[in-house]
Amino acid sequence: xxxxxxxxxxxxxxxxxxxxxxxxxxxxxxxxxxxxxxxxxxxxxxxxxxxxxxxxxxxxxxxxxxxxxxxxxxxxxxxxxxxxxxxxxxxxxxxxxxxxxxxxxxxxxxxxxxxxxxxxxxxx
Amino acid sequence: xxxxxxxxxxxxxxxxxxxxxxxxxxxxxxxxxxxxxxxxxxxxxxxxxxxxxxxxxxxxxxxxxxxxxxxxxxxxxxxxxxxxxxxxxxxxxxxxxxxxxxxxxxxxxxxxxxxxxxxxxxxxxxxxxxxxxxxxxxxxxxxxxxxxxxxxxxxxxxxxxxxxxxxxxxxxxxxxxxxxxxxxxxxxxxxxxxxxxxxxxxxxxxxxxxxxxxxxxxxxxxxxxxxxxxxxxxxxxxxxxxxxxxxxxx
Numbered sequence: 001x002x003x004x005x006x007x008x009x010x011x012x013x014x015x016x017x018x019x020x021x022x023x024x025x026x027x028x029x030x031x032x033x034x035x036x037x038x039x040x041x042x043x044x045x046x047x048x049x050x051x052x053x054x055x056x057x058x059x060x061x062x063x064x065x066x067x068x069x070x071x072x073x074x075x076x077x078x079x080x081x082x083x084x085x086x087x088x089x090x091x092x093x094x095x096x097x098x099x100x101x102x103x104x105x106x107x108x109x110x111x112x113x114x115x116x117x118x119x120x121x122x123x124x
Numbered sequence: 125x126x127x128x129x130x131x132x133x134x135x136x137x138x139x140x141x142x143x144x145x146x147x148x149x150x151x152x153x154x155x156x157x158x159x160x161x162x163x164x165x166x167x168x169x170x171x172x173x174x175x176x177x178x179x180x181x182x183x184x185x186x187x188x189x190x191x192x193x194x195x196x197x198x199x200x201x202x203x204x205x206x207x208x209x210x211x212x213x214x215x216x217x218x219x220x221x222x223x224x225x226x227x228x229x230x231x232x233x234x235x236x237x238x239x240x241x242x243x244x245x246x247x248x249x250x251x252x253x254x255x256x257x258x259x260x261x262x263x264x265x266x267x268x269x270x271x272x273x274x275x276x277x278x279x280x281x282x283x284x285x286x287x288x289x290x291x292x293x294x295x296x297x298x299x300x301x302x303x304x305x306x307x308x309x310x311x312x313x314x315x316x317x318x319x320x321x322x323x324x325x326x327x328x329x330x331x332x333x334x335x336x337x338x339x340x341x342x343x344x345x346x347x348x349x350x351x352x353x354x355x356x357x358x359x360x361x362x363x364x365x366x367x368x369x370x371x372x373x374x
Contacts, residue, residue, distance in 0.1 A: 041298060044252045048201065 003113045010045045011109070014038055024110030046112065052119035059115045061086065061107055064097065088118030127349035131207035131258065133157040134348070137187060137243070138212030140167035142312040143262065145174045146341040147210065152181045159206065161187035189213055189235040195242060205250040208258040208348055211240070214281070216314070218273040229276060236280040241287055248291055248300055255299040260347050261288040265308035265363040285359060292357025301356040303347050305340070308363025312337035327373045330365030
């Protein structure tokens with residue numbers, strides 16, 4: 001089973017959602033209404049099912065605002081700065097998140113899939 | 125009525141104390157496998173000498189609250205998660221607050237509170253995999269009513285109680301529940317040596333005697349039963365009625 005299908009399976013087990021509607025473009029918080037306790041369970045399940053180390057702050061992009069602030073304070077272009085610090089996301093995806101008004105809610109299923117693939121050794 | 129138990133295997137943290145060993149015996153009799161933790165070889169020997177063979181009816185693990193590395197070995201990702209945890213661990217540091225050693229206080233809190241928080245975090249994440257887990261914290265009646273010199277002990281007990289309550293609050297919907305038991309004067313472990321020095325204390329207990337290890341272990345056993353799950357995120361005091369009044373001598 002590929003990574004997306006497995007992530008979809010995990011999410012349907014944890015949350016009361018229809019797996020058929022979940023794509024890489026689905027937003028975990030905005031579209032599916034995931035709460036912090038769901039994210040916690042998701043991180044645990046992803047780590048267990050894929051056998052990869054999951055850092056909650058990394059997979060859920062929690063340090064994104066901090067890195068954004070650091071770039072501003074350092075007076076550097078945020079895109080390359082963030083691309084270096086979030087290596088599992090491609091620059092175009094980071095640019096997309098930068099353009100979001102509510103970045104915390106912008107987390108997509110595809111971001112989780114990319115994180116898992118990165119931890120499995122597939123680099124962007 | 126007989127209590128029902130769907131748990132099959134759980135961990136007794138601080139497994140070398142008399143209460144834990146008594147509870148382990150009760151669990152084994154119900155075909156529930158206790159995993160007892162010990163800090164050093166002496167503790168391991170205590171477990172082996174106290175619990176009757178066959179040894180395959182219980183397991184042991186090393187866990188030392190002053191050694192962060194010992195946490196890592198407790199959670200093998202290939203092992204099934206524990207169905208429950210009973211936490212008996214409590215370091216000892218008695219001092220008047222205004223006379224306490226700063227470094228000793230810092231390490232006491234690091235071991236008894238910070239380490240416990242790290243253990244609880246990992247245990248909760250592990251139990252989340254099976255969406256089932258019962259966590260029992262053995263606190264003390266002294267958490268609420270400390271004697272002179274027990275201020276740090278009480279502070280660490282109250283902080284630890286808060287950590288357990290938090291798990292019950294935050295994780296209840298995911299199948300993880302907690303309960304805190306506060307035993308009072310007990311004729312076991314440190315309580316026994318205290319009672320030997322100050323036998324008059326017993327006169328203040330409405331039931332007129334200290335609690336036996338067996339009684340406390342049986343109470344914990346009930347708290348691990350399926351029917352006790354609704355007792356979540358709360359504290360139960362088991363002190364023979366001492367805290368119900370002013371503690372006057374009879």
